[in-house]
Amino acid sequence: MELYVIQIHFTILHSVKCFWRLAKEQLKPLNGLYKLRKWIExxxxxxxxVTNAPRANAELCINQVGLADFFDADILGSDCKHAKPYPDPYLKALEVLNVSKDHTFVFEDSVS
Known part of the structure; x- marks a missing residue:
C-alpha cells in the first residue's frame, strides 16, 4: 500500500511541476484581452x-497574462462554503465589490 501512496504523491508533484512549467512558457493572453481591459478600466x-484554482496557480496565470494589477479582489472557491459550480464564490465577489448581480457580467475561461 505504501508504494502506491508514494507513487501517487510523485505523480501529483510531477503534474504540478509540469503545469507551472507550461504556464510560464506557453500561457499567452487571448487576442483582444488588453483592449477589453482598457474598456473596463x-x-x-x-x-x-473568481476561481476554484489554488491561490498559487491563480496568481501565476493572472501574472503571466499581465493582469496582476487589474482585479480589485480575488475570490477562491476554498474561501467559500461551496466552490463553483455553486454560486457562493460569485456571491462573495458581489459582496466584496459591493455591487448588484443585476449590473454584473462574467467572463469564464472554461466551459461550465
Missing part, C-alpha cells in the same frame, strides 16, 4: 477574479 468597472 476606462469605465471604472469593479472586477474580481
Amino acid at each position: 476606462d469605465r471604472g468597472l469593479k472586477r474580481a477574479a
Whole structure:
C-alpha cells in the first residue's frame, strides 16, 4: 500500500511541476484581452477574479497574462462554503465589490 501512496504523491508533484512549467512558457493572453481591459478600466468597472484554482496557480496565470494589477479582489472557491459550480464564490465577489448581480457580467475561461 505504501508504494502506491508514494507513487501517487510523485505523480501529483510531477503534474504540478509540469503545469507551472507550461504556464510560464506557453500561457499567452487571448487576442483582444488588453483592449477589453482598457474598456473596463476606462469605465471604472469593479472586477474580481473568481476561481476554484489554488491561490498559487491563480496568481501565476493572472501574472503571466499581465493582469496582476487589474482585479480589485480575488475570490477562491476554498474561501467559500461551496466552490463553483455553486454560486457562493460569485456571491462573495458581489459582496466584496459591493455591487448588484443585476449590473454584473462574467467572463469564464472554461466551459461550465
